[in-house]
Amino acid sequence: METVDVDLAGRSYPVWIGPGLIADSARWRAAIRGRHVLVVSNTTVAPLYLDALAKGLDGLHWSSYLIGDGEIHKTFANVERVLEALGEFGATRDACVIALGGGVVGDLAGFAAACWMRGIDFIQVPTTLLAMVDSSVGGKTGVNLPVGKNLAGAFHQPRAVVADIDVLTTLPQREYRAGLAEVVKGAAIGDPDFFAWLEAHADELAAREAAPLIEAIARKCRYKAGVVARDETEQGERALLNLGHTFGHALETAGNYSEILHGEGVAIGMVLAAHLSERLGMSPGGDTARLVALLQRLGLPTEPSKAHAASRLLELMRLDKKNTAGTLRLILWRGIGKAQIVSGVAEADVLAVLA
Template sequence: METQLIETVEVALAGRSYRVRIGPGLLADASHWRSLVRGKHVLVVSNTTVAPLYLDALAKGLDGLHWSSFLIDDGETHKTFANVGRVLEALGELGATRDACVIALGGGVVGDLAGFAAACWMRGIDFIQVPTTLLAMVDSSVGGKTGVNLPAGKNLAGAFHQPRGVIADIDVLHTLPQREFRAGLAEIVKGAAIGDADFFAWLEDHADAIVRRDATPLVAAIARKCRYKAGVVSRDETEQGERALLNLGHTFGHALETAGNYSEILHGEGVAIGMVLAARLSERLGMASAADTQRLIALLQRLGLPTEPSQTHTASRLLDLMRLDKKNTAGTLRLILWRGIGKAEIVSHVRDEDVLGVLVRP
């Protein structure tokens, strides 16, 4: 798979579309994103870790606009209704009109929260995603899912609100801690595991270079994952069918995150563990072979990702949390499983005892 250093992915939706631009030097060069701002009011939402690193570079492109910034503390525990309310108050103080724009400068927490606030202000204003983590670049910044966490579960409140555009500058990944970077790789693997066996094999061949953050394979991997997700989103924007496949590993992973109060493991780590559990459950149900599970485990481990859940939480507690997943219907478990690499599918009426069978390791 070859790539130019800057890649563009089109997300085509009914009556509208937007672009995901991926490459180096995009943040500092406002020509890549300033035209996305239609009005005179801009609120930049970021966090206390990212803003000191990149807010000044972004601000240079906002000359001539009436803008301000709003910062939240870093971490999943701050993706709350309270902070959405504070963002809305900041928009009010700015005097934001219906052609105002929210720019989300940060990872998935910032993007989800800022996008949700943009969806609420005057029933929906523009927002631009400027993801600063690999996880956000390849997943949460694309597709229009916004929202916040509740004590009962992750992302249980939210809205579909598509961005005006996504600017994924890989230069910002140089300051991303190794653990955060590797967590983002889980979402890249997930895209391949769901529906692209050739991409999975490509990742096996390029795993070492990607872990080193070599620019060319990294841009190629991000673009291919975004292109796959863009295709799914264009066919099923509000997750009525095919888009649910993008949640491979998420029902398990979200339960692990919630059980740990969103501070024990990172989202990508939960996804990695969740994919392995989903693969094992697929084995148990006779849908897939152990060989595919072992390939998945081997690739995740090469990328430095966890593949086993902590023994801190009981299987029954995790199962209870899984029942709150948004994909479930009428109280029955509805999971994303697979028939091997690149062949994910939605499986309804999964029995509790089968789920418990993979949550309890011998």
């Protein structure tokens, strides 16, 4: 097992990574301070893992609330239902929400926890690789709106993250590959040695071999934990973690959150960002080729669908949270491991890459 500590000013929490962790309730139950627990999960994950988690809640007053499976369920309507469930449950200020699921469940449950009585504890129990390496760590919570992804939310850190790799055995191949995109992203942003390690171990990771998988998750979480510790609320450096996201979120929104998975959007978005960086003379073409080759070895898409017009995607990109004063502010790079925030990017160059 690996442990990554997220150290913030006056606060810290562990990210436990390894097999058998859901059953190891002696480890994570100490993070529950009160006696009320609401487990938020979805209709796919709950039948698989809710009973195992519930064994660790013996003696507590707990209940569960399930949402549908998929990005389209990350809505204010479901946040309201979770809050109503907390109210009907009689949850007090020392209550705890446990998010048992992927990024959608974690984001939504964390947002509900941030709202209830202006903030109660929550624990992340991610069940997808993407959630383990990204959304469960760092305290970003939120929901989607029809005009854009994650436009409503709050920074609310969990008490602990329980990343049990045994749950990945039931994760569909497409979902697993989508999680690998976030692993690659961490290396592409700021760790060229990790990128080379991924190139050397791509086949083992694609085959879900446990030892390299645990190491990859831990390295990605350790990198992200360092960034979050230095910039918790994304005033500067943390924005670099969004390499590819402005493009990817536009693709997700254009497809009504049902055409591509978030990790697939990130993979395509990273490639588009690399092409744009190359077009602007910021980065060498060879690094773009290495990125494309690694993503393809891991079974990920690297080109956007032609179904959405470049002008429509640009319109959606204008709503990105990183933009300032009506100008595009994108995360680009100067090559592998050298991400950079770039303001005032010309829309003509973005359109050329999208087209």
